[in-house]
Amino acid sequence: DGGITQSPKYLFRKEGQNVTLSCEQNLNHDAMYWYRQDPGQGLRLIYYSQIVNDFQKGDIAEGYSVSREKKESFPLTVTSAQKNPTAFYLCASSIGGRGEKLFFGSGTQLSVL
Amino acid sequence: QKEVEQDPGPLSVPEGAIVSLNCTYSNSAFQYFMWYRQYSRKGPELLMYTYSSGNKEDGRFTAQVDKSSKYISLFIRDSQPSDSATYLCAPNQGSNYKLTFGKGTLLTVNP
Numbered sequence: 703d704g705g706i707t708q709s710p711k712y713l714f715r716k717e718g719q720n721v722t723l724s725c726e727q728n729l730n731h732d733a734m735y736w737y738r739q740d741p742g743q744g745l746r747l748i749y750y751s752q753i754v755n756d757f758q759k760g761d762i763a764e765g766y767s768v769s770r771e772k773k774e775s776f777p778l779t780v781t782s783a784q785k786n787p788t789a790f791y792l793c794a795s796s797i798g799g800r801g802e803k804l805f806f807g808s809g810t811q812l813s814v815l
Numbered sequence: 816q817k818e819v820e821q822d823p824g825p826l827s828v829p830e831g832a833i834v835s836l837n838c839t840y841s842n843s844a845f846q847y848f849m850w851y852r853q854y855s856r857k858g859p860e861l862l863m864y865t866y867s868s869g870n871k872e873d874g875r876f877t878a879q880v881d882k883s884s885k886y887i888s889l890f891i892r893d894s895q896p897s898d899s900a901t902y903l904c905a906p907n908q909g910s911n912y913k914l915t916f917g918k919g920t921l922l923t924v925n926p
Contacts, residue, residue, distance in 0.1 A: 706858075733912060742823065744918035745859075745903070752912065760913065792858055803849065804914060806858030 704729045708793050708807035714815050715780065715787055723778045723810045725793035731805070732798060734776035738762060739790040739809075751776055780812060788813050818842055821904055821917030830926050834891040838904035838917045841885065845906035845915075848880050850889045853901045853919065862902070863889065894924045 706727045715721045727734065736748040747760030751770040765784025770776050780787045791810045796802035821838045828834055836850075846867055851859035863878040865871045871878045879888040887904055904917040 708858075735912075742918065745916040747913055750912050758912070790856070794858075803861050803864055804851075804859075806860065808858050809856065811856070 706793055706795055706805060706807035708791075708810050710810060711808070713810055713812045715812060716815050718782045720779055720781050721787075721812065723780070723791055723793075723812070725776045725778065725807060726774055727776075727793075727795045727805075727807075728774060729795055729805060730773070731795035732773070733796045733802070734770065735794040735796075735804065736760075736766070736768065736776070736778045737792040737794065739792060745792065748778065819904065819906060819915050819917045822920055823918055825921040825923060827923045827925060828894055830894060830896060830924055832894050832924070834894050834898070834922060834924075836889040836891075836902050836904075836920050836922070838887045838906070839885055840887070840906045840915075842906070842908070842915075843882075843885070844908045844910075845885075846882075847907040847909045848878065848887050849905040849907065849914075850876075850878055851903040851905060851916075853903060855900075859903055896924050896926050899923045 709724045735750040737745040746762050748766050749768045751757040757768050757770050767779045793807040794804040796804050819840045848865045850863040852862045853859040865878045868880050868882045875892045877890040901919040901921045903919045907914050
């Protein structure tokens, strides 16, 4: 089955620790995205990538980093610089990106210990 | 003025009711209009996709766009408990990669 796989489903971060969230897609989509969802805040764009080896900051990129070394993979690292990391993180992909329909993974809940 | 405004609810209706969910937006360049459904602790899934003004129907769901008043609606007929979810509107220009989402309306359909 084609789709987007996010792992882990739940993740805990200790103070000062970097953690990496995995996102893999087998839809052969060019564009991939990371969103953060907080209660009452809706979806906010962290980073997006149009093609391999290229990515752009979204609206709330501070404290996060990404890489896009393969078309299928777009991991997100939450660094220690992100002081309020507790949130539900969603990865998505689209065929081309410009106004295209987004397909989402099932999300990762990140909490701080 | 926020780019997209959506009443967060919560909205609670009895099974079989007609549900109306709404969004307003401020950017007149928006021309693609999407509705996503998100079950609790899951990723959103695309429910309806429309272009420009007018209506689009898919089973019990109807999406309506009025570009003159910058108002978009999603109607659910004969609502079912399985429709209980958060509904996110997402108007889009179609010219960039930054999709704008409303904050979502939480709907509960009671059996």
